[in-house]
Amino acid sequence: MKAIAKTQISELLNQVAREYNVLVPVAGADKYAPYTPGIELKLNSRTLLPPKDVFFPQTEKMYKFSTDGMEGSLDSLLTTPKPQLLFGIRPCDVKSIHCLDHVFLSKGFVDEFYAAKRDNTFLISIGCNGPAESTCFCQSMGINPQDTDEVDVHLFDLGSQYGVVPKSAKGEAFVAKYAALFAETTEEVPAVAEFTLNLELDGVSEKLAQMFEHPLWEEVSRKCIGCGACTYLCPTCHCFDVSARVAGTQGFRFRCWDSCMFSDYTRMAGGHNPRPSKKERVRNRFLHKLQYFPERYGDSLCTGCGRCLSKCPVNMDITNIIKQVREVDLV
Ligand code: SF4
Numbered sequence: 001m002k003a004i005a006k007t008q009i010s011e012l013l014n015q016v017a018r019e020y021n022v023l024v025p026v027a028g029a030d031k032y033a034p035y036t037p038g039i040e041l042k043l044n045s046r047t048l049l050p051p052k053d054v055f056f057p058q059t060e061k062m063y064k065f066s067t068d069g070m071e072g073s074l075d076s077l078l079t080t081p082k083p084q085l086l087f088g089i090r091p092c093d094v095k096s097i098h099c100l101d102h103v104f105l106s107k108g109f110v111d112e113f114y115a116a117k118r119d120n121t122f123l124i125s126i127g128c129n130g131p132a133e134s135t136c137f138c139q140s141m142g143i144n145p146q147d148t149d150e151v152d153v154h155l156f157d158l159g160s161q162y163g164v165v166p167k168s169a170k171g172e173a174f175v176a177k178y179a180a181l182f183a184e185t186t187e188e189v190p191a192v193a194e195f196t197l198n199l200e201l202d203g204v205s206e207k208l209a210q211m212f213e214h215p216l217w218e219e220v221s222r223k224c225i226g227c228g229a230c231t232y233l234c235p236t237c238h239c240f241d242v243s244a245r246v247a248g249t250q251g252f253r254f255r256c257w258d259s260c261m262f263s264d265y266t267r268m269a270g271g272h273n274p275r276p277s278k279k280e281r282v283r284n285r286f287l288h289k290l291q292y293f294p295e296r297y298g299d300s301l302c303t304g305c306g307r308c309l310s311k312c313p314v315n316m317d318i319t320n321i322i323k324q325v326r327e328v329d330l331v
């Protein structure tokens with residue numbers, strides 16, 4: 001296997017930044033941000049803010065329009081971004097991009113705004129040799145924390161160096177192009193350290209299909225304050241709203257992230273709301289992640305990244321919900 005010394009990563013990033021708009025995990029902001037020489041990287045764990053805004057920005061202008069009497073014009077604001085390189089994503093966040101691909105690129109529908117950024121982004125991941133945080137449970141969600149195939153280049157953490165493995169044709173070309181920075185190593189990838197947070201997921205989706213009216217939802221939703229932090233921090237949550245701004249005869253349409261945990265998310269014109277209380281909203285969040293999405297796409301909409309567990313102000317914990325669901329006796 002090829003390898004690069006960790007001390008050479010900034011040199012690699014300096015070189016690739018001539019070709020790509022490079023996005024890196026930044027320590028202080030705890031999110032992905034444009035690389036600049038000397039910036040403090042966070043390479044020991046996932047970032048608090050997930051990389052979903054690289055492909056699906058929090059707000060995004062889509063169309064502009066203008067009117068002139070009875071005439072009108074509508075122009076797309078879709079642009080082709082400069083090739084970008086997303087460096088240092090963890091296997092859990094790679095899985096979240098896989099989930100977003102289901103939503104924005106599959107079943108005969110292509111979201112051109114998402115596709116433009118997705119097609120133009122080169123992915124380099126870094127594996128974890130164990131749970132990076134006490135709230136990590138990716139392994140229970142079927143993810144290998146050390147490796148992933150759904151990127152262009154994957155880096156194994158070998159201590160003082162990273163093992164470099166191309167995972168696509170573009171990745172092969174990349175490794176060949178920057179070959180001067182890579183050397184052969186015989187070092188082995190270490191064993192994965194034990195996770196402290198472990199779950200059994202078998203049968204949960206099928207069981208949830210019978211629990212729509214179960215009193216568990218009333219009980220677990222009581223403490224939720226509807227802040228939406230869980231959905232904004234979640235790498236897979238992807239709901240958005242489309243709005244317009246108009247000034248005189250001109251305006252634009254834009255989309256922005258929305259949250260199913262907000263009371264007006266499902267409020268209709270006329271005032272009817274099919275999810276009028278926290279019970280329906282919390283139930284929807286967990287059923288979407290653990291039942292509806294697996295039924296539609298064959299994947300869970302939770303990657304076990306642990307972000308929502310660590311930041312919910314009232315300690316709502318999806319792992320506890322899963323455990324409670326498993327304990328429910330349906331007979
Ligand atoms: S972060 Fe917690 S309190 Fe806020 S909406 Fe999510 S579950 Fe409710």
Ligand code: SF4
Pocket residue numbers: 230233234235236237289301302303304305306307308309318
């Ligand atoms: S539901 Fe929570 S643990 Fe699962 S992917 Fe979203 S933020 Fe991560």
